[in-house]
Amino acid sequence: MFELILAALVLPIVIGLITLPQKNLTTIRYTNLAGSTLTSGVILAIICKITENKVFSSEFLYVDYLSAVLLLVVALLTFTATLFSLPYMEKEVKEGHATEKMIPRYYALLNLFTFAMVSVLVVGNLGLMWVAVEGTTLASALLVAFYFNRSALEAAWKYVMICTVGICLALLGTMILYYAQVNAGGETQALNWLYLKQISATLNPTIVKLAFVFILIGYGTKAGLAPMHTWLPDAHSQAPSPVSGLLSGALLSCAFYALIRNIIIIQGTIGTEFIHTVLLGLGILSVLLAIPFVLGQHDVKRLLAYSSVEHMGIIAIGFGVGTPLAVYAALLHIINHAIAKSALFYLVGIISQEYKTRHLKEIQGIARVMPAVATMFMIGILAITGTPPLNIFISKFLLINAMFENKMWLLGGLTLLLLVGVFAGLMNYALKMTFSSVPEKMKQANVSYLALTAIGLSICLMIVGGFYLPTVLSEILTKAAEIVIGG
Amino acid sequence: MTLLTVLLLAAAVILTRVSSLRTAVGILGFQSVIVALACLIFGLKTGEFHMYIAAVLTAVIKVGLIVYSLWKVTLQLKQEREIANFNVSFLLAILAIIVSYGFVNKVLPHMAGETLGAAIALTMIGLLMIIARSQAIMQVVGLITMENGLYLLGLSITKGLPLIIEMGIFFDILVAVVVLVILTHRLKYSFETTDTSILNELKG
Numbered sequence: 001m002f003e004l005i006l007a008a009l010v011l012p013i014v015i016g017l018i019t020l021p022q023k024n025l026t027t028i029r030y031t032n033l034a035g036s037t038l039t040s041g042v043i044l045a046i047i048c049k050i051t052e053n054k055v056f057s058s059e060f061l062y063v064d065y066l067s068a069v070l071l072l073v074v075a076l077l078t079f080t081a082t083l084f085s086l087p088y089m090e091k092e093v094k095e096g097h098a099t100e101k102m103i104p105r106y107y108a109l110l111n112l113f114t115f116a117m118v119s120v121l122v123v124g125n126l127g128l129m130w131v132a133v134e135g136t137t138l139a140s141a142l143l144v145a146f147y148f149n150r151s152a153l154e155a156a157w158k159y160v161m162i163c164t165v166g167i168c169l170a171l172l173g174t175m176i177l178y179y180a181q182v183n184a185g186g187e188t189q190a191l192n193w194l195y196l197k198q199i200s201a202t203l204n205p206t207i208v209k210l211a212f213v214f215i216l217i218g219y220g221t222k223a224g225l226a227p228m229h230t231w232l233p234d235a236h237s238q239a240p241s242p243v244s245g246l247l248s249g250a251l252l253s254c255a256f257y258a259l260i261r262n263i264i265i266i267q268g269t270i271g272t273e274f275i276h277t278v279l280l281g282l283g284i285l286s287v288l289l290a291i292p293f294v295l296g297q298h299d300v301k302r303l304l305a306y307s308s309v310e311h312m313g314i315i316a317i318g319f320g321v322g323t324p325l326a327v328y329a330a331l332l333h334i335i336n337h338a339i340a341k342s343a344l345f346y347l348v349g350i351i352s353q354e355y356k357t358r359h360l361k362e363i364q365g366i367a368r369v370m371p372a373v374a375t376m377f378m379i380g381i382l383a384i385t386g387t388p389p390l391n392i393f394i395s396k397f398l399l400i401n402a403m404f405e406n407k408m409w410l411l412g413g414l415t416l417l418l419l420v421g422v423f424a425g426l427m428n429y430a431l432k433m434t435f436s437s438v439p440e441k442m443k444q445a446n447v448s449y450l451a452l453t454a455i456g457l458s459i460c461l462m463i464v465g466g467f468y469l470p471t472v473l474s475e476i477l478t479k480a481a482e483i484v485i486g487g
Numbered sequence: 488m489t490l491l492t493v494l495l496l497a498a499a500v501i502l503t504r505v506s507s508l509r510t511a512v513g514i515l516g517f518q519s520v521i522v523a524l525a526c527l528i529f530g531l532k533t534g535e536f537h538m539y540i541a542a543v544l545t546a547v548i549k550v551g552l553i554v555y556s557l558w559k560v561t562l563q564l565k566q567e568r569e570i571a572n573f574n575v576s577f578l579l580a581i582l583a584i585i586v587s588y589g590f591v592n593k594v595l596p597h598m599a600g601e602t603l604g605a606a607i608a609l610t611m612i613g614l615l616m617i618i619a620r621s622q623a624i625m626q627v628v629g630l631i632t633m634e635n636g637l638y639l640l641g642l643s644i645t646k647g648l649p650l651i652i653e654m655g656i657f658f659d660i661l662v663a664v665v666v667l668v669i670l671t672h673r674l675k676y677s678f679e680t681t682d683t684s685i686l687n688e689l690k691g
Contacts, residue, residue: 060651127648131655138662141670148673154686157623157670164630164663165617171656172610172637179644190649234689298691 016111036082043075062124065479085242087448113139127191155238162231170218176211200268208269222255226286236305241349249338279320286313294425327481329398343458365438381430385423391465503576519549583611602643609636621684
């Protein structure tokens with residue numbers, strides 16, 4: 001097990017280092033495809049081991065069912081993002097948006113980003129987890145700024161500044177938590193998650209509550225919860241599309257994971273009432289704030305970015321409701337959202353490459369120009385808005401079900417109402433983009449099979465996920481929910 | 488220790504009145520020297536070996552590498568100056584010091600050492616710099632000031648985090664500065680200025 005985790009950490013670094021000095025683009029493509037397949041394979045092997053052994057813990061590493069859920073997300077998305085990067089970046093070079101010199105840097109940073117995300121998920125120490133989360137910001141910052149044009153620079157600057165300040169507050173929270181630990185006499189295993197969980201009942205509630213506020217603001221910023229989400233639409237819209245998919249699907253989820261790990265300890269000290277109220281509030285606020293921006297949007301990637309804010313809100317609501325079913329739904333929603341949103345970002349990448357614009361009004365008649373892409377795009381939009389019988393419907397349905405079971409009539413009703421608003425906004429734009437008449441200058445376009453494979457994989461998962469959830473996955477999710485609730 | 492705390496706060500307050508980028512970087516270097524010294528003194532007091540390593544790391548990374556890389560950028564930004572309302576931020580900085588010492592005395596009287604208040608004040612002044620300054624380099628200086636404050640806070644409430652976590656934090660800060668320096672370079676190249684108040688195109 002230890003070797004597997006080590007491999008998952010070392011592989012991306014090695015591939016990145018091989019890629020960086022390489023000049024031959026074909027070699028770079030094959031190395032990275034092989035590399036990401038291998039990394040994803042290793043991560044899947046870790047998940048398999050976890051289903052057998054339940055936990056793995058060593059001095060600094062800790063993996064359990066909860067990490068397994070997120071590892072699954074990272075494994076899937078790293079693979080599809082790399083696969084999609086191959087045709088996408090080739091076209092970017094051809095169109096003159098990027099030069100050949102920039103390509104090695106792109107893949108090296110992509111690998112570094114994967115490394116940072118995997119390390120967030122496998123460390124068992126809250127201090128090191130902080131270091132890893134900040135690492136994800138730094139690794140992705142230069143990817144957001146990749147094109148180095150004016151808007152990309154603006155997005156990257158805001159991204160680094162807002163997220164670093166936010167994450168500094170999380171560091172403050174972590175330090176206060178450590179202070180609570182020292183006060184409780186547990187200096188030996190500083191910030192070790194497992195140890196903190198065992199002694200959580202003996203910590204001082206006042207201090208821990210203070211720590212919680214800072215940790216929530218810090219990691220909440222990184223997870224894109226409103227009102228700390230302001231960096232998110234900028235960064236997601238300016239990054240290259242494969243990176244946008246990773247940012248939205250995997251990075252936000254990893255930040256949420258760090259928050260949840262902290263909350264598991266904090267709820268052992270101060271109980272769940274305060275935490276759940278705050279999470280519910282932030283969740284509802286995120287969904288609410290996203291709606292006007294979804295309804296009146298002009299940029300297709302920003303549209304998807306605000307939809308991510310909404311989905312992070314839904315996940316927060318799930319954890320805020322806090323019953324086993326709700327947490328199960330929230331975890332399932334993390335996986336479903338990651339698959340659907342990354343596929344949509346890839347699709348929008350293809351679309352904006354063909355139309356040479358991201359402006360919603362100028363993208364028309366995709367069904368005529370690229371029928372295959374249009375079909376997938378509609379399936380993706382239907383999935384992300386929670387239309388049956390696709391995967392996100394299942395997790396949203398379970399969540400709303402859990403709310404009503406828990407007698408939260410008003411909140412459940414409000415959530416449903418808000419979801420209708422988002423549905424209206426996304427559907428409105430998607431239908432116009434897909435089925436309106438084709439602008440004269442557009443001709444039928446050929447889309448590379450590699451790109452369609454990468455997206456088709458996600459689309460298949462979305463469709464299958466609506467009907468069938470493998471028993472193994474269901475078991476992992478149930479056990480992970482137990483860990484979150486404090487079993 | 489008292490002398491160091493006073494010097495540190497004085498440096499931070501002066502920082503809010505500086506308009507030249509290079510002076511600001513210089514003051515930041517001075518500030519980091521004091522933090523390294525404070526680390527050393529804590530080490531002598533508690534006799535913990537890892538404090539010495541932390542002091543050396545602070546000296547090498549924060550005083551050496553970070554100040555050096557920022558200094559090199561400012562050499563290329565000779566025309567850039569900060570134009571902000573210095574009087575307001577000066578007053579806010581003094582207010583921050585008063586509030587943090589007041590807070591510590593009132594809420595946490597049992598641990599009202601002189602450094603804790605200074606640490607909170609330093610963090611707040613750093614945050615203030617990030618919000619109120621528009622020059623890219625000034626914001627980076629604010630960020631490091633904030634981090635210095637947090638570091639000092641960690642030192643004064645616990646005996647510092649374990650070494651491996653601390654090394655991770657140092658590494659992160661160093662990489663953050665490198666990334667920000669690259670972005671600053673690019674800002675100068677694309678916009679011909681490093682005034683971040685022109686970064687207002689992305690909306691909605």
